[in-house]
Amino acid sequence: MIVFFNGTFIDKAQATVSVDDRGFLFGDGVYEVFRATEGELFAADRHLRRLARGLAVLELARPAALTDAALLAAARRVLDDNALTRGDALVYLQITRGAAGPRAHQFPPAGTPPTVYLAANAFTPPDDVRARGASVVTTPDERWGRCDIKSIQLLPNVLAKQRAVRADAFEAVFVRDGRITEGASANLFAVLGGTLRTHPADHHILPGITREILLEEAEQLGVAVVETAVTPKDLANAEEVFVTSTSADVMPVVRVDGRPVGGGQPGPVAQRLHTALRALRTRPAPAAALRSP
Ligand SMILES: Cc1ncc(COP(=O)(O)O)c(C=O)c1O
Numbered sequence: 001m002i003v004f005f006n007g008t009f010i011d012k013a014q015a016t017v018s019v020d021d022r023g024f025l026f027g028d029g030v031y032e033v034f035r036a037t038e039g040e041l042f043a044a045d046r047h048l049r050r051l052a053r054g055l056a057v058l059e060l061a062r063p064a065a066l067t068d069a070a071l072l073a074a075a076r077r078v079l080d081d082n083a084l085t086r087g088d089a090l091v092y093l094q095i096t097r098g099a100a101g102p103r104a105h106q107f108p109p110a111g112t113p114p115t116v117y118l119a120a121n122a123f124t125p126p127d128d129v130r131a132r133g134a135s136v137v138t139t140p141d142e143r144w145g146r147c148d149i150k151s152i153q154l155l156p157n158v159l160a161k162q163r164a165v166r167a168d169a170f171e172a173v174f175v176r177d178g179r180i181t182e183g184a185s186a187n188l189f190a191v192l193g194g195t196l197r198t199h200p201a202d203h204h205i206l207p208g209i210t211r212e213i214l215l216e217e218a219e220q221l222g223v224a225v226v227e228t229a230v231t232p233k234d235l236a237n238a239e240e241v242f243v244t245s246t247s248a249d250v251m252p253v254v255r256v257d258g259r260p261v262g263g264g265q266p267g268p269v270a271q272r273l274h275t276a277l278r279a280l281r282t283r284p285a286p287a288a289a290l291r292s293p
Contacts, residue, residue: 002081004074004118007065009081012119021115023096025103027153029115030054031094034075035246035281036120039085042246042281044072046209051093054149059107060097062114071118078120090123090247094152126170126248130274133254133266134170136243138232139163141174141181141204148203160184167258170251171243176204179229186243186251187211190230191262191269194239200227210244210277217276223269232256240267250274 005015022028032051035042048068055062075091078084096115100108143156160172161184171183181199182188187208189198196218201207218225235241240262241253250273252266 001119002078004078004116006113006116007063009074009077015117017115017117018099020099020101020103021096022098022100022108023094023115023152026097026105027151027155028058028060029094029096029152030058030060030150031092031152032150033246034091034093035123036075036079036084036089036091037281038087039076039079041072041075041091043209043213044075046212048072050150050207050209051095054151055095057146057149058097058151060095060114062095063116066116074118075120078118082120084120084122088123088125089120091118091120093118096152123247126251129170130249130251130266133252133262133264134243135168135255135258136171136173136183136241136253137164137167137169137257138175138180139172141176143174146203147181147205148201148207150206157184169255171248171253173243173256175232179231180235181205181229182208183243183245186245186248188230188241188243188253189214190234190238190242191240191267192230192234192238195224195226196269197226197228197230197234199229208244208246210246210249213277213280214244214250214273217273217280218269221272221276223272235261238262240269242267242270242273249277 001012098112100112164172174181182205252270
């Protein structure tokens with residue numbers, strides 16, 4: 001497998017990181033996951049904006065050569081070199097604050113080069129789960145106060161997802177102060193009284209790209225939307241519940257903590273939004289300028 005590693009394209013086996021890397025020592029870095037369909041990156045401009053914001057908040061300066069255009073060119077080359085231009089693929093990008101020993105919490109000396117890694121993998125969307133609907137479990141949200149940053153520090157998410165796997169569920173959804181924030185790796189929506197509700201894009205959730213696009217699509221489709229969090233009790237009474245992400249798309253939820261929700265069947269709003277999302281993804285991207293290196 002060919003990957004992009006610190007400015008070069010090399011075999012994945014050759015891409016090795018120092019034990020002094022701050023990603024390894026402190027979880028000091030950010031990541032992005034892009035979806036590619038038939039070799040085309042979807043909503044790349046939105047992912048790049050979120051990445052730039054995360055880097056800025058963490059005061060993590062990217063190498064001067066690592067422009068958005070360079071990142072996109074690297075992603076396309078990795079897709080091409082690994083014959084991933086048919087069907088679906090996920091492109092993973094991680095940037096850490098680099099390696100500088102000896103270990104010290106504060107930022108390393110100015111000029112320490114960040115570590116940049118980008119790889120792509122073939123991906124099969126979970127359409128079989130979507131057809132019957134997914135189960136989720138609720139779990140306390142024990143994460144930090146900047147969940148809006150796509151940080152590589154994912155320990156609470158890892159533990160939550162493992163709880164979901166043990167319960168034979170697709171996702172774990174976090175509860176903070178009696179309200180659902182989001183899933184371990186997805187945003188959550190519920191339809192209540194015909195209105196689509198989701199947690200506001202504040203510091204308690206990751207502003208999902210899929211979430212952002214679906215809010216726009218819902219408006220286009222005439223579905224009423226309010227960015228207000230729901231409670232676990234709301235979930236039990238909702239007409240529909242679904243989670244959304246770059247890999248899961250729109251995933252209807254039919255069971256929460258073992259109890260049926262939304263009549264135990266995938267609902268029409270989730271279906272319409274999923275269809276709209278798929279149509280957008282297979283349509284040529286308007287931001288053609290982003291595609292040239
Ligand atoms: C915590 C969390 N929330 C939401 C999402 C969904 O974001 P996106 O739609 O950009 O994939 C993810 C994606 O991995 C995530 O990790």
